Amino acid sequence: xxxxxxxxxxxxxxxxxxxxxxxxxxxxxxxxxxxxxxxxxxxxxxxxxxxxxxxxxxxxxxxxxxxxxxxxxxxxxxxxxxxxxxxxxxxxxxxxxxxxxxxxxxxxxxxxx
Amino acid sequence: xxxxxxxxxxxxxxxxxxxxxxxxxxxxxxxxxxxxxxxxxxxxxxxxxxxxxxxxxxxxxxxxxxxxxxxxxxxxxxxxxxxxxxxxxxxxxxxxxxxxxxxxxxxxxxxxx
Numbered sequence: 167x168x169x170x171x172x173x174x175x176x177x178x179x180x181x182x183x184x185x186x187x188x189x190x191x192x193x194x195x196x197x198x199x200x201x202x203x204x205x206x207x208x209x210x211x212x213x214x215x216x217x218x219x220x221x222x223x224x225x226x227x228x229x230x231x232x233x234x235x236x237x238x239x240x241x242x243x244x245x246x247x248x249x250x251x252x253x254x255x256x257x258x259x260x261x262x263x264x265x266x267x268x269x270x271x272x273x274x275x276x277x278x279x
Numbered sequence: 280x281x282x283x284x285x286x287x288x289x290x291x292x293x294x295x296x297x298x299x300x301x302x303x304x305x306x307x308x309x310x311x312x313x314x315x316x317x318x319x320x321x322x323x324x325x326x327x328x329x330x331x332x333x334x335x336x337x338x339x340x341x342x343x344x345x346x347x348x349x350x351x352x353x354x355x356x357x358x359x360x361x362x363x364x365x366x367x368x369x370x371x372x373x374x375x376x377x378x379x380x381x382x383x384x385x386x387x388x389x390x391x392x
Contacts, residue, residue, distance in 0.1 A: 198378035209369060209383040210322065217378065253320055259378065266335050267381065269322040 168193040170258050172270025179277055185243040187273045189256035192237070196258040199232060199239050200267070205252045213254075214241070246277045282306050283384035285370050291390045292360055299356045300387045302370030310334075311353040312371040312381065313345060322369075328353055329376050360391045 169192040179185050191199075197218035202210040216223045216230045216239065223230050227246075232239040239258075243250055256270040283304045292298055304311065312335075313325040327335035328347045342358045353370060370384040 200380065204320075209385050211383070212380045215380070255322060266324055266327070272320045272322075274320075 168196055168258055168266075168268040170256060170268050170270040172256050172273060174273060175271065176274045177276070179246050179275070181246060181248060181277055181279050183246055185241075185246055185250070185275055185277075187241045187254055187256065187275075188238060189240070189258075189270050190236075190238040191258040191268075193258070194234075194237065198259050199230070200257050201228075201230060201241050202255045202257065202269075203252045204255065204272075210255060243275075246275075248277050248279055251275055251277045281385075283370060283372055283382050285368075285384040285387050287387060288385065289388050289390075291392065293392055294360055294362060296360050297356070297358045298360060298389070299354055300368055300370075300389075302353045302355070302384055304351055304370075304372040304382070304384075306372055306374075306382060308372040308374050308382075309350060310373045310376050311347065311350075312373075313353065313355050314369040314371060314383075316367040316369060316386070318366070326353075326355075327376075334376065357389075360389075362391050365389055365391045 172189045200215035203213045204210040216232050227244045229242045253272045255272050257267040259267050286301050310329045312327045316322050325339050326345045331347045344356045347353045367386045367388050369386045371381040373379050373381045
């Protein structure tokens with residue numbers, strides 16, 4: 167089955183700096199890679215996703231890159247703001263695996279003013 | 280007009296008791312899920328249903344029994360609760376089975392004493 171590793175487990179950045187979170191996956195059949203943000207005490211919410219036919223996707227201050235050959239994908243947050251403080255989860259799933267999302271262990275991002 | 284709702288939000292109970300968590304979605308989605316988030320924030324899928332049919336049944340003790348009376352509802356019944364069952368349980372739904380955003384409910388924090 168799929169195994170997703172996520173690094174770092176915690177990330178402290180100054181407001182305005184960039185944050186990068188990296189994930190690797192094991193199953194070469196995986197072709198859907200979402201990122202979820204979970205604020206303290208709240209539900210996980212999708213912030214961006216990428217499919218295997220795309221190498222990069224951007225949405226305002228967040229971007230995701232995918233390297234299928236190396237089986238890794240990354241989340242980039244630019245110009246970080248205090249409201250970016252949260253736990254971020256990467257996930258992977260092969261589209262023929264009945265929607266089973268395999269989540270990484272999460273990254274606690276703390277943005278200090 | 281909450282998209283995915285769960286009840287109760289908090290559940291405190293004694294070991295050995297039986298309890299249920301209810302989930303409802305008003306998004307018209309075909310697929311619903313149960314996830315368990317442990318104290319280290321790790322998110323792991325437990326079950327998924329598509330059109331009331333069980334699709335994913337992860338390695339979960341058979342004390343956990345999901346029930347989907349219709350497409351909009353997925354309940355979780357837990358028998359003989361154990362200390363290790365303490366966690367936050369999230370319900371989620373998606374429009375389809377594969378490669379698509381999952382919408383999470385607010386979570387149910389279960390504490391077993």
